[in-house]
Structures are given as structure tokens and as C-alpha cells.
Amino acid sequence: MTKLIIPRAEHSISRSQLSPNGVKVLYKLRDHGFTAYLVGGGVRDLLLGREPKDFDVVTDATPTQLKKLFRNCRLIGRRFRLAHLHFHDEIIEVATFRAGADSNAAEADDDAENELPEQPVAPEAPSDAALDPALDDLGTRHGRDGRQLLGGPRMLKSEDGMVLRDNVFGTPEEDAVRRDFTVNALFYNIADFSIIDHVGGMEDLKNGMIRTIGDPLVRFTEDPVRMIRAVRFAAMLGFNVESRTEAAIGELCASINKATPPRLYEEVLKLLMMGAGERTYQMLRHYGLFEPLFPHFDAWLSRESDCYPHVRVGKALEWIDERIGAGGQVSAPLLIALMFGEYLEEKVSGFREEGFAPQPATDAALADFAAELCATVAIPNRVLIAVREIISCQLRFQKTPGRNARGVVIRHVFPDALAYLRFLEQLNPPKRPLADWWQRFAEEQAAPQQPAATPASGEAGEAKPKKRRRRRRRKKPAGGAPATE
Numbered sequence: 001m002t003k004l005i006i007p008r009a010e011h012s013i014s015r016s017q018l019s020p021n022g023v024k025v026l027y028k029l030r031d032h033g034f035t036a037y038l039v040g041g042g043v044r045d046l047l048l049g050r051e052p053k054d055f056d057v058v059t060d061a062t063p064t065q066l067k068k069l070f071r072n073c074r075l076i077g078r079r080f081r082l083a084h085l086h087f088h089d090e091i092i093e094v095a096t097f098r099a100g101a102d103s104n105a106a107e108a109d110d111d112a113e114n115e116l117p118e119q120p121v122a123p124e125a126p127s128d129a130a131l132d133p134a135l136d137d138l139g140t141r142h143g144r145d146g147r148q149l150l151g152g153p154r155m156l157k158s159e160d161g162m163v164l165r166d167n168v169f170g171t172p173e174e175d176a177v178r179r180d181f182t183v184n185a186l187f188y189n190i191a192d193f194s195i196i197d198h199v200g201g202m203e204d205l206k207n208g209m210i211r212t213i214g215d216p217l218v219r220f221t222e223d224p225v226r227m228i229r230a231v232r233f234a235a236m237l238g239f240n241v242e243s244r245t246e247a248a249i250g251e252l253c254a255s256i257n258k259a260t261p262p263r264l265y266e267e268v269l270k271l272l273m274m275g276a277g278e279r280t281y282q283m284l285r286h287y288g289l290f291e292p293l294f295p296h297f298d299a300w301l302s303r304e305s306d307c308y309p310h311v312r313v314g315k316a317l318e319w320i321d322e323r324i325g326a327g328g329q330v331s332a333p334l335l336i337a338l339m340f341g342e343y344l345e346e347k348v349s350g351f352r353e354e355g356f357a358p359q360p361a362t363d364a365a366l367a368d369f370a371a372e373l374c375a376t377v378a379i380p381n382r383v384l385i386a387v388r389e390i391i392s393c394q395l396r397f398q399k400t401p402g403r404n405a406r407g408v409v410i411r412h413v414f415p416d417a418l419a420y421l422r423f424l425e426q427l428n429p430p431k432r433p434l435a436d437w438w439q440r441f442a443e444e445q446a447a448p449q450q451p452a453a454t455p456a457s458g459e460a461g462e463a464k465p466k467k468r469r470r471r472r473r474r475k476k477p478a479g480g481a482p483a484t485e
Contacts, residue, residue: 003173006195006202013046013188013195021087022055025070025094026190032069034061035172037187037196044183047195047205048237057094058175058187066094098178099170173198180219180226181233182211208239216248224256227289228267235271235280246287253288261378264293268377272335275324278317296372300343312342312427319423333386334416336379338423344369344391362392386413393417394424397434401441409442418442 015023022038029036036059042052059066066083067073073094074084083094170178172187176198179185183205187196195202199213210233212219212226220227227249234241241249256264271280284290291298301310316338320330337344347365348358356364366388373379390413396402397417408414422435 004197004200004202006197008193011047011195012049013043013193015190015193017046018042019055019090019092021085021090022057022092023190025057025085025092028069029057029059029061030191032061034059034065036061037172037189039187040179040184043186043188043195044201044205046188047186047202054090055092057092058097058172059094060097060169060172061094062096062169066096096169097172097175099168099174172196177213179213180223180229182213183209183233183239185213204242208237209242210234210237210239210245211242212245212248216245217252220248220252221255223259224252225259225263225267227253227256227287228264228271228284231280231283231287231289232267232271232274235276235283236274249287249289254292256289257292257376261374261376264377265379268293269332269335272317272320272339273324273330275321277321278314281314281317293377294373295376297340297343300346310342313339315427316341316423319426331386331416332383333390333413334419336383337387337390337416337420340369340387341391341420344387348391358395359392362388366391386416389413390417390420394421397421397438400434400437405441406445409438409445414442 018038022042026036026038036057038055039058040056042055045052061069063075063081063083066085067075070083070085072086074086076082076084080095085092085094176185176187176196179199182199182201184201185197185199186201186205187198188194189196200211204211210230212230230241230245230249233239259267271277271284274280281290284293285298301313304310320335320338323330344365347368348361351361351364352358366384370379370381370384389411393408393411393413394417396408399405402408411417418435418438421438425433425435
């Protein structure tokens with residue numbers, strides 16, 4: 001595709017819209033002779049008139065050079081070697097231009113990984129470069145005498161084509177082509193304030209289209225999480241998914257579980273916390289991605305309860321979207337509790353029917369839920385514990401005030417549990433809103449207590465404290481004779 005340069009006069013991005021820290025990084029790299037561009041979601045959002053959440057930089061400086069140039073640099077990642085520049089109020093992510101690698105090169109690198117010299121020399125106090133398999137041209141580590149210590153492939157793929165490591169450095173053109181979607185591959189050039197488009201991203205941005213760069217079947221095989229990202233961008237931006245990209249998602253949706261469960265949890269959290277969770281949820285189900293992520297929950301959704309479909313999930317996500325849209329915050333435990341609340345409550349009821357007491361029934365329901373998801377979307381234990389407390393509080397809220405009501409409002413999950421209660425009361429308005437009562441009680445407990453008035457000194461009726469007379473110890477007379485009166 002022909003390279004397209006959009007001059008400053010023909011686009012809407014101004015330096016004043018950029019992060020001051022991001023501008024400093026771009027200029028410092030330029031002043032030291034490196035090429036550096038702003039890239040990705042920051043450029044896309046600015047062109048759409050949206051406020052970017054982060055500013056990422058791409059450059060021809062290697063990770064080692066970035067480490068030497070910036071004192072606040074931390075190198076992270078093995079699969080994708082990145083530099084994080086830490087400022088007091090944000091982190092600027094800087095990546096080196098990367099290039100793709102064909103399967104032969106990947107296989108050659110894979111073979112080289114197991115090749116060791118006959119007598120490797122153990123280095124003394126190895127440098128950063130010696131410890132980083134992504135820093136030299138061969139992707140290997142070296143001792144102080146230059147001999148190879150351990151091979152490490154710069155590009156590594158699994159047998160089915162999934163990228164396991166990608167640290168092949170390349171040119172700006174190659175870097176743009178290896179990115180996921182056209183709208184995320186636009187560069188902003190600080191040198192002349194132009195936009196550089198190698199892949200037709202500006203056209204797709206104008207048409208509201210999410211399109212993979214290259215063959216979508218290959219790109220989704222390399223990284224299955226890209227299918228989730230396609231849904232996220234389409235839902236967040238209100239775009240459509242291009243037909244070939246859409247067809248590839250339908251064909252490969254079952255492979256989403258090849259990504260690790262912790263990574264899928266983070267991606268799902270991003271999906272549902274961006275203010276368009278309900279639309280995202282509907283798109284995930286439409287494209288067949290929801291079932292492999294939440295197989296048991298999806299099977300439950302497909303079954304009706306008392307001849308009625310389960311619609312509470314969508315209403316919960318709409319409630320979350322409204323709260324986020326109004327500038328409010330939603331924690332991960334509250335999101336999980338709201339989204340899976342009806343499902344969890346039904347599990348609790350099932351254990352209660354088996355004879356479990358209320359709290360053990362809740363514990364058993366959450367344990368069962370965690371076991372269902374551990375192989376697909378691994379929710380951290382701390383989040384599950386908080387979800388359990390949110391569900392448990394709902395029964396306690398029925399007693400006003402009950403015993404030790406103050407102990408309820410000082411629990412760290414109380415705000416989330418109260419928000420959950422408000423959602424339930426919004427679905428089925430009660431005659432006596434419990435959420436309002438608990439809100440008032442919590443405010444009363446938080447208000448500073450006024451000290452009781454004491455009478456002024458000298459007033460009638462004042463009871464002066466009596467001084468306690470100090471007893472003296474009697475001294476024994478010399479000679480040990482008994483004391484006499």
C-alpha cells in the first residue's frame with residue numbers, strides 16, 4: 001500500500017492536545033538522532049475528537065539505548081520487549097520498530113534456541129544487554145569475551161502459528177504493517193506535525209470500519225486476543241467490523257481460549273469497563289466469543305427461568321454504562337457481582353435447598369463459580385472474595401439496624417454492596433427502600449461526634465475529684481527492733 005502523509009493543515013491534532021511527558025520523550029529521542037512517532041490509540045482518539053487514555057511512542061532506538069537515554073526507564077516483557085518511562089503522573093510506553101518474520105526465520109530461531117557453545121563462559125556482573133535476548137542482532141546472550149552463552153529467538157511461533165515472542169526490529173513501514181488494525185497503525189510525526197499512514201487507516205477511520213492489517217485468519221491465529229480487541233474497538237467507537245475480519249472471527253472464535261486465562265480476564269475487564277459494556281456483551285454473543293469464555297454461564301443464559309429469558313445481565317451492564325458515563329467508578333468486584341449476580345444468587349439458593357446455612361451456601365456458590373472459570377477467564381482470588389462479601393451483605397441489609405450495624409458500614413465492600421442493592425431496588429422498586437436507610441445510617445456513623453458539655457469551673461453542683469492520699473512506707477528502726485508507737 002502507498003505511504004500517505006497528511007500535513008498539519010489537513011488534520012486536527014495539535015501538540016497542545018498531547019501529553020507534555022509524551023512530547024518531552026518525542027523531542028528527546030529526536031534530539032539524540034532517533035526517529036520517534038506517537039502511535040496507536042492516542043492518534044486514533046485525537047483524530048476522532050476523543051480524549052486519549054494513554055500516549056504510546058514507537059522509535060528506532062533499541063531497548064538498551066532507551067535504558068541509557070532515560071533514567072526513568074524500566075524494561076518489561078519477554079514476548080514483546082517494551083520500555084516504560086515512569087513520570088510522577090503517568091507512564092509513557094516506548095517500543096522499538098518491529099518487523100514481521102516468515103515461518104522459516106521463526107523455525108531457524110527456534111532451532112537456535114537450543115544451541116549452546118561447547119564451553120560457555122559465565123560472565124561476571126553481566127550487563128543489561130547480556131541479560132536481554134532482544135537486544136542484539138542475533139537474539140542471543142553473550143559473555144564478556146563475546147562468546148554466545150544462550151540462544152534466544154527474537155521471533156518464535158507455536159506449531160499452530162500463535163506468536164510466542166516478537167522482538168525482530170525493523171523499519172517504520174514494517175512496524176505499521178505488523179500492527180493489528182488499520183485505525184491503530186497511524187503515526188504522528190513530531191518533526192513536522194504530520195500524520196503518516198502506511199495501511200489505509202485514515203480511510204477506515206472516516207468510514208467507521210475495524211479492519212485487520214493483512215489476512216485476518218493469520219492475524220487472529222498469531223494472537224487470538226485480537227478478536228476481542230476487534231469487538232472492543234467496534235463497540236467503543238461505534239464502528240462496524242469489516243466483512244473479512246468478521247468472517248474470520250466467526251471461524252476462529254473457539255480458539256480464543258488459547259490465550260492465557262489471566263490475560264483473558266484483563267481483556268474482558270477492559271471490554272466491560274469502557275462505558276459500552278452492554279453493546280460489547282451483545283457483540284461477543286453475536287460473534288460466538290462469549291460461549292468459549294464463559295461456557296457454563298452461557299449455557300445458563302440459553303435456558304429460560306419460569307418461561308422468561310435472562311435479561312438481568314444486559315440491564316446490569318446498562319446500569320454500569322450509565323454510571324461510568326456520569327463520571328462514576330465501578331470496581332472489578334462490583335462489575336463481576338452485577339454481571340453474574342442472578343447466576344450466583346441461583347447457585348446460593350440451590351445450596352440452601354441442600355441444607356446449607358446462608359454463609360456456607362454463599363461460600364460454596366462462589367467456589368463453584370471460580371472452578372467453572374479457572375480454565376478460561378481466571379478471576380483473581382481477591383476479586384472473588386470481594387464478590388462473595390457483596391452477595392453476603394444483601395441478606396444482612398434486610399435487618400435495619402440489626403445487631404452490630406456499625407460493623408456492616410465500616411466493611412471495605414460496603415460501598416459496592418450498597419451499589420448492588422440500589423441496582424436491585426431499581427429493577428424491582430420496594431415499598432421501603434433499604435438502600436436509603438443504610439446510606440443515612442452510614443453518613444450518621446461517619447459524622448464527627450460532638451463532645452458532651454461539661455459545667456464550667458466553680459459552678460454549683462460541680463463534683464471535684466478527690467485527691468488520693470499517698471501512703472508512706474514505714475522505715476524499720478536500726479538494729480531490727482520492732483517499731484513502737
